Amino acid sequence: MVILMYVRLSQMREGERGTVVDVRGGHRARQRLLGMGIAPGTKIVVIKTGFPGPYIIALGSTRLALGRGIAERIIVRREQ
Amino acid sequence: MNECHDLKYISKNKKQGLRVIALAGNPNVGKTTIFNGLTGLRQHVGNWPGVTVEKKEGILKYHDKEFLVIDLPGTYSLTASSIDELIARNFLLGSNADVVVDIVDSSSLMRNLFLTMEIFEMGIKNVIIALNKIDIAKKRGISFDVKKMEKVIGVPVIPTNAKSGEGVEELKAMISGMAEGKATTNPITPIYDEPIEQEIGHISGVLSETPLAQWYNVRWLAIKLLTRDQEVIKLVLNYLGPKKMDEILIHISELERYYKHPLDIVIANQKYEFIDKLMHQFVIHFGEVHETFSDCMDKILTHPLYGIFTLLGVFYLLFKFVFTIGTPLQEFLDNTFVSFGQLIAPHIGNETLRGLIVNGIIGGVGSVLSFFPLVFLLFVAMSILEDSGYMARAATVMEKIMRIFGLPGKSFIPMVLAFGCNVPAIMSTRTLEDERDRILTMLVNPLVPCSARMVVITFLTGVFFSKHKALVAVGIYAISLFLALLSALILGKFVIKGEESPFVMELPEYAIPSWKIALIHSWERSKEFLRKAGTVILFGSIAIWYLSSYPQAMGSGLSYAEKLGKVFEPFTMLMGLDWKAAVSLIFGIIAKENVIATYGVIYGIGENEEALIMLMRVAMTSLQAFVLALVTTLYIPCIATIGAIRAEGGNKWATVAVIYNLLLSSIIGVLVYNIGLFLGL
Numbered sequence A: 001m002v003i004l005m006y007v008r009l010s011q012m013r014e015g016e017r018g019t020v021v022d023v024r025g026g027h028r029a030r031q032r033l034l035g036m037g038i039a040p041g042t043k044i045v046v047i048k049t050g051f052p053g054p055y056i057i058a059l060g061s062t063r064l065a066l067g068r069g070i071a072e073r074i075i076v077r078r079e080q
Numbered sequence B: 001m002n003e004c005h006d007l008k009y010i011s012k013n014k015k016q017g018l019r020v021i022a023l024a025g026n027p028n029v030g031k032t033t034i035f036n037g038l039t040g041l042r043q044h045v046g047n048w049p050g051v052t053v054e055k056k057e058g059i060l061k062y063h064d065k066e067f068l069v070i071d072l073p074g075t076y077s078l079t080a081s082s083i084d085e086l087i088a089r090n091f092l093l094g095s096n097a098d099v100v101v102d103i104v105d106s107s108s109l110m111r112n113l114f115l116t117m118e119i120f121e122m123g124i125k126n127v128i129i130a131l132n133k134i135d136i137a138k139k140r141g142i143s144f145d146v147k148k149m150e151k152v153i154g155v156p157v158i159p160t161n162a163k164s165g166e167g168v169e170e171l172k173a174m175i176s177g178m179a180e181g182k183a184t185t186n187p188i189t190p191i192y193d194e195p196i197e198q199e200i201g202h203i204s205g206v207l208s209e210t211p212l213a214q215w216y217n218v219r220w221l222a223i224k225l226l227t228r229d230q231e232v233i234k235l236v237l238n239y240l241g242p243k244k245m246d247e248i249l250i251h252i253s254e255l256e257r258y259y260k261h262p263l264d265i266v267i268a269n270q271k272y273e274f275i276d277k278l279m280h281q282f283v284i285h286f287g288e289v290h291e292t293f294s295d296c297m298d299k300i301l302t303h304p305l306y307g308i309f310t311l312l313g314v315f316y317l318l319f320k321f322v323f324t325i326g327t328p329l330q331e332f333l334d335n336t337f338v339s340f341g342q343l344i345a346p347h348i349g350n351e352t353l354r355g356l357i358v359n360g361i362i363g364g365v366g367s368v369l370s371f372f373p374l375v376f377l378l379f380v381a382m383s384i385l386e387d388s389g390y391m392a393r394a395a396t397v398m399e400k401i402m403r404i405f406g407l408p409g410k411s412f413i414p415m416v417l418a419f420g421c422n423v424p425a426i427m428s429t430r431t432l433e434d435e436r437d438r439i440l441t442m443l444v445n446p447l448v449p450c451s452a453r454m455v456v457i458t459f460l461t462g463v464f465f466s467k468h469k470a471l472v473a474v475g476i477y478a479i480s481l482f483l484a485l486l487s488a489l490i491l492g493k494f495v496i497k498g499e500e501s502p503f504v505m506e507l508p509e510y511a512i513p514s515w516k517i518a519l520i521h522s523w524e525r526s527k528e529f530l531r532k533a534g535t536v537i538l539f540g541s542i543a544i545w546y547l548s549s550y551p552q553a554m555g556s557g558l559s560y561a562e563k564l565g566k567v568f569e570p571f572t573m574l575m576g577l578d579w580k581a582a583v584s585l586i587f588g589i590i591a592k593e594n595v596i597a598t599y600g601v602i603y604g605i606g607e608n609e610e611a612l613i614m615l616m617r618v619a620m621t622s623l624q625a626f627v628l629a630l631v632t633t634l635y636i637p638c639i640a641t642i643g644a645i646r647a648e649g650g651n652k653w654a655t656v657a658v659i660y661n662l663l664l665s666s667i668i669g670v671l672v673y674n675i676g677l678f679l680g681l
């Protein structure tokens, strides 16, 4: 199986690590995410995937819960 | 905001001559805890993002000097995307502060320094960084070279643990020194890619020739223009005119094409990269991210099934706790007031005075005051809930359910706070980024029964449904909560339209709530209940007593109360409520407890408890009592709540709230009463 390097956050599995490369979406939603630390270059760890319930990601010692809509808009480069 | 597109907010206090210290930082980093440490005040601290929504002010005394300390709302960045961000930003822009203390969470420094860089970019120089939650950082294996950090960042850095008070004295000393100009700083600001820097240089050049340069840092304005900040675009447009503005916007579009991304992303990215480089110079250990116990808890507590069960369990326990401990205390106090009334009645010769004191004051105020233990315990339970960090999880697990009704999960927090009091609950809606969500949450908030209405519900169900009182009370809560959600759905569809806002919520680390803090907060908040008892309810009770005793005692059909009530009776009779209920509802608008005070006064507390219950049961059927409790819960919000809606949403929405609640309560009242009659209740 080919492992994609660049995926949406929503496609990542629990425990996977990666670096955010892009944040899509409207201006306001983006502003929110950028300020909260989800910007290209940020390292994240997926604590919990969205099935079922929200996504939970770790940015350092911060934990963020994200809805599915947002998780679709965050593009991540997977870490091996 | 100020007129003529001015972004700045100038504090009144600037003129008082006191030096001003502003506390800024991300949500939940401990600003209020530090504020309390500096000022000795006891402002509300809670373990969820968005506790402080207003600027709070206090005085810091250090040696023989005094400073005015201002606790700003927590913001992630200084864009203009929500009201609290705007408040903080405009305050900082107005250069109101002699010293800005930037409080950062040392366990999550990267993200926190983003705001720091924004503050520096505004051109603010007198900054002290409080490296807070240093205990948590240590626990996570993160450590810093503070001296190096000061050198790299260019401003003083003081490690603090606001919870234990560690570092607060050093912070005071530093504040005092800096306020007197004894510290020189040299804050570092990010440098961007060449193309962006060029554009910043170009725009700054243009702006330097306008009057804006006197008031704002032009580099900051230029960067904000690049990120297409709406407020800044409006401001600059005013001074540049549409032609020059268009030119700038065309340049920006070109740059966006070059980077293939909107510039806010590019700039944020470069800012974080810059911060990352800085951090590598002074962070000794970065710590490793690994799954913690807290994460395991979160997996359960945010699970759509287990999470909801936990939530129901938590709220069941909350009310169980309040009523199991509170009810006996309430009954004890009630009996005490009754005995007290009976004790002093024979000693008051003057009949009018006796009526005023025993029936009016003790009857009215006493019957409300006896509920103080319940109100206090409710606040204790909520405070514990807030401090544990559970609130953010509750909002997360409710996201899906609230969405069904067109509300975001975050609006669950104002709904929960409303069980205590709707006023702070309505103020807390400020943290909702989306205007539509905010207004909607505000409008349906009064339908969540606050502690004052808990008093009315408990009183009426206690008198009329002795056996099933808990069940009936829960029923009333359930109906009003259901109506709140249904109203959100309806108002959201037809009155305030708009699209769904995306869901992001910070989950703060769980903390063991401190009993001491819970008790202090609950006291601070429930003091208001006592204050009301001593003011509006005392006044209301006397007024009701007067109205019901003059010009002739009640029952004659001539008392003012009867006359007043009779005006509304034809209408309230549709839901089976007589003039007494009508009068009590009118007084209830001032404060909902007055509904009970009215009955306390009208039936007189001179009677013993059983007699009162007997009398009331004769005067009303259980169905009527049920309708009265329900209508009291649903109709016009109390004056303080209307005031809060007006302050947060303007006259229009305050009017909508009043009319909507009045309509809703009338419809429900009439429906329930007639269905009840039909069922032979």
Ligand SMILES: Nc1nc2c(ncn2[C@@H]2O[C@H](COP(=O)(O)OP(=O)(O)OP(=O)(O)O)[C@@H](O)[C@H]2O)c(=O)[nH]1
Binding pocket: B025, B026, B027, B028, B029, B030, B031, B032, B033, B034, B044, B045, B046, B047, B048, B049, B050, B051, B052, B053, B073, B074, B075, B132, B133, B134, B135, B136, B160, B161, B162, B163, B164, B387, B511
């Ligand atoms: N362990 C630890 N906890 C802290 C420290 N400072 C604050 N806290 C806790 O962090 C939580 C948030 O504190 P607040 O003072 O309410 O934070 P705030 O920045 O005012 O938050 P908002 O008003 O929501 O922006 C509370 O539970 C505090 O008890 C600290 O230095 N160490």
Ligand SMILES: [Mg+2]
Binding pocket: B031, B032, B033, B044, B045, B051, B052
């Ligand atoms: Mg606060």
